[in-house]
Amino acid sequence: MPKRKLDPLPSAAFHILLSLADGELHGYGIMRQVEEQTNATIRLGPGTLYSSLQALVEEGLIEEVDRRSTAAKGQERRRYYRLTSSGRKLAHSEAERLADLLRVARAKKFLKGEYV
Amino acid sequence: MSEEIFAFLLRLYPAAFREKYRDEAVQLYRDRLRDESGAFLRARLYLDMLVDAASGLPQAWRNSYAENPAPSFAPNVEATPSFRLLEKEKLRPESIAIGGTLSVLALFAFGFLISLPAPFRPLPASGGKMFPIESVLERLNRTPSPASDGPVSEGAGTAGYASASSGAPPSQPSRSGAVAVRIESPQQIDAAERDRVIQSVARNMQAHYFNHDQAQHASAALLALEHRGAYVAIVDGPDLAARLTADLRNSTQDVHLIVDYSSRPLPAQPGAPSAALSPALLEQYRQAMKQQNCAFEKVEILPGKIGYFKLNSFPDPDVCGAAARAAMQQLNQADAIIFDLRNNGGGQPDMVAQISASLFDHPVPWFNPRANPSAIMLSPAGSSLAKKPVYILTSTLTRSGAEQFTYNLKMLKRATIVGENTGGSAELGVFHRIDDHFGMGIPETPIANPYGKPDWELIGVAPDVKVPASDALATAEKLVLQRRNN
Numbered sequence: 001m002p003k004r005k006l007d008p009l010p011s012a013a014f015h016i017l018l019s020l021a022d023g024e025l026h027g028y029g030i031m032r033q034v035e036e037q038t039n040a041t042i043r044l045g046p047g048t049l050y051s052s053l054q055a056l057v058e059e060g061l062i063e064e065v066d067r068r069s070t071a072a073k074g075q076e077r078r079r080y081y082r083l084t085s086s087g088r089k090l091a092h093s094e095a096e097r098l099a100d101l102l103r104v105a106r107a108k109k110f111l112k113g114e115y116v
Numbered sequence: 117m118s119e120e121i122f123a124f125l126l127r128l129y130p131a132a133f134r135e136k137y138r139d140e141a142v143q144l145y146r147d148r149l150r151d152e153s154g155a156f157l158r159a160r161l162y163l164d165m166l167v168d169a170a171s172g173l174p175q176a177w178r179n180s181y182a183e184n185p186a187p188s189f190a191p192n193v194e195a196t197p198s199f200r201l202l203e204k205e206k207l208r209p210e211s212i213a214i215g216g217t218l219s220v221l222a223l224f225a226f227g228f229l230i231s232l233p234a235p236f237r238p239l240p241a242s243g244g245k246m247f248p249i250e251s252v253l254e255r256l257n258r259t260p261s262p263a264s265d266g267p268v269s270e271g272a273g274t275a276g277y278a279s280a281s282s283g284a285p286p287s288q289p290s291r292s293g294a295v296a297v298r299i300e301s302p303q304q305i306d307a308a309e310r311d312r313v314i315q316s317v318a319r320n321m322q323a324h325y326f327n328h329d330q331a332q333h334a335s336a337a338l339l340a341l342e343h344r345g346a347y348v349a350i351v352d353g354p355d356l357a358a359r360l361t362a363d364l365r366n367s368t369q370d371v372h373l374i375v376d377y378s379s380r381p382l383p384a385q386p387g388a389p390s391a392a393l394s395p396a397l398l399e400q401y402r403q404a405m406k407q408q409n410c411a412f413e414k415v416e417i418l419p420g421k422i423g424y425f426k427l428n429s430f431p432d433p434d435v436c437g438a439a440a441r442a443a444m445q446q447l448n449q450a451d452a453i454i455f456d457l458r459n460n461g462g463g464q465p466d467m468v469a470q471i472s473a474s475l476f477d478h479p480v481p482w483f484n485p486r487a488n489p490s491a492i493m494l495s496p497a498g499s500s501l502a503k504k505p506v507y508i509l510t511s512t513l514t515r516s517g518a519e520q521f522t523y524n525l526k527m528l529k530r531a532t533i534v535g536e537n538t539g540g541s542a543e544l545g546v547f548h549r550i551d552d553h554f555g556m557g558i559p560e561t562p563i564a565n566p567y568g569k570p571d572w573e574l575i576g577v578a579p580d581v582k583v584p585a586s587d588a589l590a591t592a593e594k595l596v597l598q599r600r601n602n
Contacts, residue, residue, distance in 0.1 A: 027140050028147045045164050046141035047129065047172020054133065055179050079140060 006059050009094050012044060013052045017061065017083065017091040024065050026078040027053065053081060061087030119145065125169050133176045303353040303379055309551070310356060314342050316550045317360055317375055324548065324558045327368070334367035353377040353553055371573045372544045374557040381552040402435050410436035411463075414456070415443040422596050423450030423504075424589075430463030430517045433470050440467060444474045448500055452596045455521070456509045458535060458585050462516025469494060472521065475530055477502035481566035483524055485544045491566035505599060506531040507592040510577065511585035515539035519572045526577060527567040532595065533579040535588035540576035 006013055012034075019025060019033035030053075031044045044052070056062045065080040083091070122145050126138055145165070152161050305313075318335035325331035341347065341363060350356045357377035364373040405411070411429035418424045425447055433440065447453050465484045472482075474497040482494035496502065508522050508531045519538045525531035545557025565571060583591045 028144045031144065031148075043164050045168020045172055046126075046137070046144050047168045047176060049144070049168075049172075050133065050137040050141055051172050051175040051179050054136070054176075058179070078143065 006055055006061070009090065010052070012042070012048055013056055013061075014091065014094055015042060015044075016049075016052055016056060017087055017094075020062060020081060020083045020087075021091070024080045024082040026080050028078075030081065056087065057081075060084055061090055122165060125165065128169070128173055129176045130179075133179070303377070304351050305353050305356060306351075307348075310347060310350065311342070313356065313375075313550055313554050314338060314347060314360065316554075317364070317556060320548050320550070320556060320558060321364070321373075324546065324560050325368075325373075326560055326562050330368045330370070334364055334373075337367045338363055353379070357554065370559065372542065372557065372559045372563070374543070374545060375550075376555050376557070378553050378555065382549055382555055384549075398435075401432070405431055405435050410439045412436075412439060412443055413459075415446050417446075417450050418454075418593065420593070420597060420600075421449070421451040422593060423447035423453040424456065425453065426456035426459075428459045429461065430465075430467035430471070430521070432464050433466045436467065437470060440471055444471065444499065444501065450504065451600070452505045452507065453501065454507045454509060454589070454592050454596075455531075456589065457514045457518040457522060458509050458511040458588060460514055460518035462518055465517060465520065468517050468521045468524075470497070472524065473497035474499035474501050475506060475525070480528055480530075483527070483566050483571070484520070485542060485563045485565075485571060488561045489564060490561075491564045505596070507595065508533050508535075509585070509588040509592060510535035510538050510579055511588070512536050512539055512576075513585075514577075515541045516543065519577055522577045523572050526580070527569065532581065532592075533577065534581045534592045534595065535579050535583060536585050537578050537582075538572060538576040540572055540574045542571055542573040544571075544573065 015034045015038065016030055018037060019030050025033060027046075027049055031049055035043050053062070057064060061084060062081045063084050065082055119142065123142065126134060126141060148161055152158065318338050321331045321335045321338075322328075325334070338360070347356065347359065350359060354377045357375045360375040361373065364375065365371055410427075410431045412425070412427050414424060414426040416424050423446075425443060427443075431440075465486050469482065469484065473494055476494070476496040477498070479493045479495055482492050484490055484492065506525065508525065510518075510522055510533055514522065514535075515538065519540070519542070522531070522533055522538060526533055543557060544563060545559045547555055547557055549555050563571070581591060581595065
């Protein structure tokens with residue numbers, strides 16, 4: 001039994017899960033969304049992006065959406081992705097884990113100022 | 117960065133990944149190219165692609181390996197055996213070439229490794245010595261006599277040359293009570309035997325070698341070498357014998373010293389001197405010689421009045437003396453004599469002397485390293501052969517007593533040697549048995565050489581006219597005719 005690829009969850013995968021929180025996106029859309037939500041500090045390249053997507057699909061955290069029937073002609077080759085319920089659950093628990101970390105960091109005076 | 121370069125980067129990804137995401141990845145790259153114009157953004161894009169290749173590639177390969185045990189996510193509920201295709205893509209020629217090369221290299225490496233000498237480790241069950249059946253046979257092969265089994269067992273050496281062909285008397289008298297079954301014993305030796313042999317060789321040297329100073333020196337050198345562990349790695353009987361021989365010769369500069377290994381057990385009593393042959397054995401030998409015409413294969417006069425004598429041994433004169441005289445008498449009709457020793461492995465020094473004596477009309481200094489003294493004067497036999505030119509045909513099989521004949525006549529300038537360098541075995545030392553497998557030859561008296569040159573031990577006798585043995589007779593005949601015409 002191989003070690004699970006997404007345990008712990010890599011930050012790229014977490015960002016992808018977060019980017020899909022508001023709805024379905026294709027690869028480029030995910031990349032742009034991640035760029036936006038990280039203030040342009042993370043730009044996922046195709047290799048990282050699609051590897052992460054593949055892993056997430058295999059783990060059942062996201063799923064591909066068949067949008068070809070409704071897609072415009074130029075978008076036929078694009079695959080759209082959306083969160084599954086277990087993906088949403090994992091993203092939630094990951095956020096909570098990070099929040100816990102944040103509380104600890106704050107208690108240790110690593111972070112100052114307002115609650116984020 | 118052009119799209120081609122990006123497409124090349126994509127080729128580095130696993131096949132399954134490319135198949136699924138290639139088009140989308142290219143599309144994503146195009147989208148970014150479209151959206152990110154301007155020098156800074158472009159440069160950033162290119163950098164992104166490189167960084168992405170560095171981080172995305174390992175991840176993609178990890179994924180592609182991990183996707184094989186997919187059953188964990190889709191358990192086979194019916195628990196029936198199933199067949200899964202691990203890799204759909206065909207093997208590329210490069211992969212086949214690399215795999216093939218590596219396989220061949222591995223094969224050669226393995227072959228090389230098993231060809232390396234490995235120290236012998238006896239099976240635990242064999243008690244470190246031999247298999248039960250071998251030990252039984254070994255005991256049966258020993259003489260029933262309570263002869264000393266000590267490491268140094270004394271015995272007189274043989275007086276005659278051992279003959280490689282059917283000439284000399286059998287050197288191992290058959291013993292009543294000994295079982296005729298013999299098997300090849302393993303040639304491996306253990307540390308105890310090695311130590312015993314080395315100690316015996318050193319003791320035998322001191323006890324028997326004619327030069328006491330050198331004997332002391334050689335045995336001390338041997339023991340010092342053993343003390344330093346020089347022999348520890350030797351596990352093979354023949355190897356040890358060869359190494360000890362080399363070391364003895366190195367310390368003494370005497371090539372007549374030899375340590376020998378016999379894979380067959382040596383007789384408990386060393387070969388009896390021919391003089392002491394029992395009457396029954398002598399009769400046996402006489403019969404054998406008569407049947408073989410004393411190993412005188414041919415005595416004839418070739419065209420051109422060339423006497424040709426092919427003898428494959430120098431047999432005991434007590435048995436074959438008359439036959440040898442008759443042969444020489446017959447050769448008297450010729451004007452030149454060719455002795456064909458190409459297949460002569462040796463024999464009795466007395467016969468060598470008898471035949472040689474008829475080739476001289478005056479006494480000559482004679483070298484017989486087996487006798488003491490080794491240098492004597494040989495009296496002529498009073499024969500008309502003395503004035504006739506003599507040719508001797510040699511090969512690498514010409515050994516021992518045949519070499520003595522060749523060497524002496526060459527030194528006395530009495531014969532022209534035609535053929536190949538002779539075998540180079542004088543075996544002058546007196547044989548001493550060390551144990552069942554090891555023995556050694558030690559010269560017990562100084563060997564005086566009347567000709568003042570090295571004898572033929574190891575180096576053989578060089579021909580005057582060097583031709584392949586198969587051409588020797590024709591060459592000699594030609595030489596006879598040339599000489600006659602001059």
